[in-house]
Amino acid sequence: MSVRAGIIVTGTEVLTGRITDRNGPWISERLEEQGVDVAHIITVGDRPDDLEAALRFLASEGMALIVTSGGLGPTADDLTAEIVGRFAGRGLVLDKEMEEKIAAILRRFARRYSFDPEAMREANRKQALVPEGAIPIDPAGTAPGLVVPADGTVVVVLPGPPRELHALWPRALETEPVRSVLARADSYETTTLRMFGIPESELAKTLREIDDQIDLSPLEITTCLRQAELVVDIRHPPEDEALSNRVIDAIADRHGRFVFSRDGESIDNQVAELLEGHRIGLAESSTGGLLAARLTDRPGASAHLAGSVVAYSDDAKIELLGVPADLIAEHGAVSPQVADAMADGALARFDADIAFAITGIAGPDGGTDEKPVGYVCFCAKQADGRALARDPVLPGSRADVRDRSVAVAMHMLRVLLRGEEPPL
Amino acid sequence: MSVRAGIIVTGTEVLTGRITDRNGPWISERLEEQGVDVAHIITVGDRPDDLEAALRFLASEGMALIVTSGGLGPTADDLTAEIVGRFAGRGLVLDKEMEEKIAAILRRFARRYSFDPEAMREANRKQALVPEGAIPIDPAGTAPGLVVPADGTVVVVLPGPPRELHALWPRALETEPVRSVLARADSYETTTLRMFGIPESELAKTLREIDDQIDLSPLEITTCLRQAELVVDIRHPPEDEALSNRVIDAIADRHGRFVFSRDGESIDNQVAELLEGHRIGLAESSTGGLLAARLTDRPGASAHLAGSVVAYSDDAKIELLGVPADLIAEHGAVSPQVADAMADGALARFDADIAFAITGIAGPDGGTDEKPVGYVCFCAKQADGRALARDPVLPGSRADVRDRSVAVAMHMLRVLLRGEEPPL
DSSP: OOOEEEEEEEOHHHHTTSSOOOHHHHHHHHHHHTTOEEEEEEEEOSOHHHHHHHHHHHHHTTOSEEEEEOOOSSSTTOOHHHHHHHHTTOOEEEOHHHHHHHHHHHHHHHHHHTOOHHHHHHHHHGGGEEETTOEEEOOSSSOOEEEEEETTEEEEEEOSSHHHHHHHHHHHHTSHHHHHHHTTOOOOEEEEEEEESOOHHHHHHHHHHHHHHSOOTTOEEEEEEETTEEEEEEEEOGGGHHHHHHHHHHHHHHHGGGEEESSOOOHHHHHHHHTTTOOEEEEESTTTTHHHHHHTSSTTGGGTEEEEEEEOSHHHHHHHHOOOHHHHHHHOSSSHHHHHHHHHHHHHHTTOSEEEEEEEOOSSSOOOSSSOTTBEEEEEEETTSOEEEEOOBOOSOHHHHHHHHHHHHHHHHHHHHHTOOOOO | OOOEEEEEEEOHHHHTTSSOOOHHHHHHHHHHHTTOEEEEEEEEOSOHHHHHHHHHHHHHTTOSEEEEEOOOSSSTTOOHHHHHHHHTTOOEEEOHHHHHHHHHHHHHHHHHHTOOHHHHHHHHHGGGEEETTOEEEOOSSSOOEEEEEETTEEEEEEOSSHHHHHHHHHHHHTSHHHHHHHTTOOOOEEEEEEEESOOHHHHHHHHHHHHHHSOOTTOEEEEEEETTEEEEEEEEOGGGHHHHHHHHHHHHHHHGGGEEESSOOOHHHHHHHHTTTOOEEEEESTTTTHHHHHHTSSTTGGGTEEEEEEEOSHHHHHHHHOOOHHHHHHHOSSSHHHHHHHHHHHHHHTTOSEEEEEEEOOSSSOOOSSSOTTBEEEEEEETTSOEEEEOOBOOSOHHHHHHHHHHHHHHHHHHHHHTOOOOO
16 A cells, blocks of 8 residues: 655745755655655745645645654744644643753753853743644754644654754654554665766657557656756566666667666765775866865765865966966966866876866856857876866856766766766 | 745655755745745645645635746656646647747757757657647747646746746746736835854844834744854835834844844855955865855856865875974874964965865764864964964764854854954
8 A cells, every 4th residue: 555645844944945945855765765655745934824734735635644844943933833733633731851851951052052041941941842642752952853643644743953853753763653654655666777968858759669668657767857967767666676677778778878877876976986096186177176075075085085276266277286377378277278287287286196177167257259158178187198078068057067067077087987988 | 915826846856855956945035026925835746646736725725826847848757737737727739839949949959969859859849738828938948838827826837947947937927917916916025134153042032032022023033044054034014124123233232243144145245245355265174175166156256266275185285285294293184283284375375365274074984082073173364464263063964064164164254354253
């Protein structure tokens, strides 16, 4: 039997776009791991009626589980516990044990920051008010979570700060009402194929052709563009793994050199593995440190990354990377020649055996007819002389050009280190 | 009269958390600019029934306007036009003019990428199918937008790729059905106060105290933590500007040194302005280029940023920044002494008059009792000798520690350049 769930993210700051919600997607991934189908993620502001309407909508659509995030803080606009209680027909009562737990946490916190502990305690007493009969979940910050059984559904109420939400999630899964919902969920699997350098329409045509030959109806296939990659997700019941593999083989037969991952492994993982035993140095201009930030996003990057020279000014290119001033004068700071010299500089300065250099025009100004905004020169180079260079014009805004540049760089590194034929 | 709107973001890849939605927040901000109250943002997958349920829910909640994003692509899971048509009681018809426009766009595209133009055209013919009586909006990519009048509401259907959505938005606003909804919207204003270094509970207490003295009911005040900043939004009708200002004054009276922006101006803007006429060089270890990426996020950064040395290895700190090897041996690579020497190195190597250095333990490994994960040493230094140094232990995951480090750096730069008393 399929178990469906809805997620409600609360907060005017999320609704108005002032902050980007990461909780909805995170909860969705966790539910998917449990075999639960997420049907809706609803963002509401701090207006009680809108939250209650969202709860009623999800219940009416047959959601066995509703997970909320946010609205458990100390300020007056934090109303989730009260509204969920009202929705479930349960009034608020003070949980004395929880009140004492929160007080103990706040005493530590107040000492550390030297703010008035009594003021904090007062502001947070409200956080110990829970719907009658709800199961409280111990806080990771100061806000406890709640599991609230309601008519035909179970509401899991979690705090908004991602760290706290992540900490409370496994505790919510252990409660009896949540366990009994999850026991009814189907299991199924998702295989993810990742491609680079091919338009979505080309893949759509391929999928139609495959569909003409094989009955794909047991599968749910979704495709999406993500960071210049085309990601194909194939969801299948465990017994249809062979069918899923046939589809993957058929795509790989037609578009092999565009497929860089058949098991969902990210380009970040692949590049990190390929860099094992190497020492890489970077030279960045238009990406301004984004490639270095991407490579150091993962723990353990220091094993292969020596560093990056973000040479934004011409002086920095000359002084810190040893790019000849003549070369910049002759070809311009954004040119394949300068990218090549930057890569040489990174090899030398970082005593590296592989280097990657990027120089480009991210915009919105600085473009010319010959070198428009989006023109970016890339050079990947190994100390033994193997190299790969490209100078495409990338579409989009300044942020798009910078982000796509990092994606291109990651894939060029993969191609060079694997010794593959470049897709484009 | 208040006009309320709902937003529907479609796509299994968004619902399952594989990609982060930026369209919902973006549309929400645009609607807010038009004086429209956004009540709900709903994310749905590619299941037709869930999209239709969301449309019916929003209509039943009295939304005068519903904006959808996504589901207009060439693949079979792109069904938005059809479902919105069904919701509005309008069947699909082929828009011949639109078909020709899309064909012309695709011919250019196909030439550029040397894929089969007929395959692309076939895949995209479906994009010229529009609900009868709907107003088509010319595409920016290959997907046209739609304005679909329905019973009691107007549905604006936009494509998912952000660049296309942004391009089509102003065109949608110009259509008659949308204009007549917007003509009914109230105007109101939002003042934003930004604070750094103060916990939310302290501000909650202050707001309660102010509420005891002044009637705040005409205002909608929301507070949120964002990138280590506390953001206070005060929404008010135009006639209540004086009241809004009284609240801001009362907050500033109590917490003046924590308030860095009274007009919503971001720390990025402030730092960029303060850096005018300066030349800054950076030296980053644990942030791995994120500070440079942040400063170069804005166009025109080359006017004041020379560059950054991302010195991830000790060798790079020694070779590229001139940090004495002895100093690293004596105090460790993560120490106030090394941060100070990195700043000196950045001043010298970039010939800068201000430098910022960061070295820390981002985790998850590498922490000790003395220097736990999250321990980060910061040093801001001017060529004339003025300096500001801090070495806090920042909470959270590796990503949190890195992001917070960049926030701390931005605020330290602001404090040093303004000659202010540091808040902490």
